[in-house]
Amino acid sequence: xxxxxxxxxxxxxxxxxxxxxxxxxxxxxxxxxxxxxxxxxxxxxxxxxxxxxxxxxxxxxxxxxxxxxxxxxxxxxxxxxxxxxxxxxxxxxxxxxxxxxxxxxxxxxxxxxxxxxxxxxxxxxxxxxxxxxxxxxxxxxxxxxxxxxxxxxxxxxxxxxxxxxxxxxxxxxxxxxxxxxxxxxxxxxxxxxxxxxxxxxxxxxxxxxxxxxxxxxxxxxxxxxxxxxxxxxxxxxxxxxxxxxxxxxxxxxxxxxxxxxxxxxxxxxxxxxxxxxxxx
Amino acid sequence: xxxxxxxxxxxxxxxxxxxxxxxxxxxxxxxxxxxxxxxxxxxxxxxxxxxxxxxxxxxxxxxxxxxxxxxxxxxxxxxxxxxxxxxxxxxxxxxxxxxxxxxxxxxxxxxxxxx
Numbered sequence: 378x379x380x381x382x383x384x385x386x387x388x389x390x391x392x393x394x395x396x397x398x399x400x401x402x403x404x405x406x407x408x409x410x411x412x413x414x415x416x417x418x419x420x421x422x423x424x425x426x427x428x429x430x431x432x433x434x435x436x437x438x439x440x441x442x443x444x445x446x447x448x449x450x451x452x453x454x455x456x457x458x459x460x461x462x463x464x465x466x467x468x469x470x471x472x473x474x475x476x477x478x479x480x481x482x483x484x485x486x487x488x489x490x491x492x493x494x495x496x497x498x499x500x501x502x503x504x505x506x507x508x509x510x511x512x513x514x515x516x517x518x519x520x521x522x523x524x525x526x527x528x529x530x531x532x533x534x535x536x537x538x539x540x541x542x543x544x545x546x547x548x549x550x551x552x553x554x555x556x557x558x559x560x561x562x563x564x565x566x567x568x569x570x571x572x573x574x575x576x577x578x579x580x581x582x583x584x585x586x587x588x589x590x591x592x593x594x595x596x597x598x599x600x601x602x603x604x605x606x607x608x609x610x611x612x613x614x615x616x617x618x619x620x621x622x623x624x625x626x627x628x629x630x631x632x633x634x635x636x637x638x639x640x641x642x643x644x645x646x647x648x649x650x651x652x653x654x655x656x657x
Numbered sequence: 658x659x660x661x662x663x664x665x666x667x668x669x670x671x672x673x674x675x676x677x678x679x680x681x682x683x684x685x686x687x688x689x690x691x692x693x694x695x696x697x698x699x700x701x702x703x704x705x706x707x708x709x710x711x712x713x714x715x716x717x718x719x720x721x722x723x724x725x726x727x728x729x730x731x732x733x734x735x736x737x738x739x740x741x742x743x744x745x746x747x748x749x750x751x752x753x754x755x756x757x758x759x760x761x762x763x764x765x766x767x768x769x770x771x772x
Contacts, residue, residue: 503703505679547743602750609740609758620754622743628750635753636706639662642757 382522382562385529386570395571398423399468403572406461416457417449420464429467430460436655438648455510462510465573466494466517467656473524480527480534481616484657488613490517491652492645496603499644503637504595515580515600516607518573520615522564522581530556538616548617549585561585587627598627610642612649659713660706665721668693674708718756725763733762 379385401419405411421427427448434445434455445451452460470487494516501512526534533556541551552559565582576593580600583590590597601624607613608620661670668691676685676699684702685695691709699707722730737759744751 545742605744606754609737609754610761618740619743620741623745623748623750625745625748625750628748634660634706635749636660636662638750638753639664639757640705642761646761 379530379533380557382558382566385525385563386566395465395472396423396468398426399464400572402461402464406457413449413452413457416460417447417452420448420460426464426468430463433463433467433655434460437651438655456508458508459510462508462514466510466514469517469521470657473521473528476524476527477531480531480538481523482614485613486520486524486615487517487657488653489607489615490520490613491656492516492607492610492612492649493519493600493603495645495648495652496606496641497599499641499648500599500603500631500633500637503633503641504599504631506595506599511574511576512596512599512603515577515596516603518564518568518577518581519584519600519604520560520564521567522560522562523615525563525567526552526556526560542618545619547619547621549621559585585621587624587630594630598630601627602631606638606642606645610645612645659715659717660708661712661714661717663696663699663705663707665717666691666696666699666707666709668696670709670712672707673710676704676707678702678704721760725760726767729763729766730759733759733766737762 398419402416405416405419420430430448430451431445433439434441434451439455441454445454448460455463473483476483494513497512497516498509501509506512523534534552537548537552537555540546540555541548544551546554549559549561561582561584565578568578568581576596579590579593580597583597584600584604587594587597587601605621605623608617659673670691672685672687672689672691675683675687678684684704685699685707687708689695691707737755741751741755744755746752746755
């Protein structure tokens, strides 16, 4: 019996568990006593992850003046938290397999997530926020609750998709109406189960209701607006067929003029194909 | 006077208001006639817009649309309005996003037809 988002997660965390190496990286990053060498050693144990991270930090996405040849060097230049975030971004997609393809096209799903990540990162850069990669990761994670729903409650999810199509409603509203909770609530439960940083949990939970984000209102507002921009530009799709509604307060909070939209969209168009090639 | 996006500014336009940086410091003064060099500087400074004399954003936007294929424009406008059906088009953010998406779609189609 499914009565809430936590029931959807139950029994799923084992199936969709983050690679243990990520938990160890996360722990080391959060532990003030661990050194850069400790973190580098953990990452280097996974050859695949090491190769992916070096490819990402050497990509046009970062455009560092010098080549980065080792994880130790990457940590020194990119920082431990940002490297942790990039490790998460490149690992999380490998967790979700066996998702019914009549419910979602996985390639389009991740393209949408990458689009939101790039848009969020671009807006955070305009605001001169620190640690830009956490915004990219938020984009990757924001709709992830949907994937859990497609595996755990495919029939209910299908009903929500049909309802949204028939009534021409926003999907998150159809989910809530027909299931009783939406993908944001399920995503939040997964973030908790994965013990990811609290800001990611809040962003995932409230990206459609930014007014409820009390601890990280700016971060949540950025992802809320990024989601709208990525949808309007038609970068992939997470199942939502319309551009989600803007919460004017979230836009106000960012303090942007609408003039930033044109250059931001150009930047997203420039980076999107590269990021997809790099990560997907 | 009207605020224009950076890419809509042209040499010869005259600033109607000071351009300030994030800390309120004056970068360029009102009354200045923009040159190509100023535009490069504005781009480097990351300034997204400027207030200029004698032009109007709506008018420039409309002129930009005139340069596009009108049939494609009407078509794109209709399909994007449907995608934006849950968005409040009274809000300037949604208006600008819709406008840019429509132009982007038309330009992409026109480019595709040329190549």
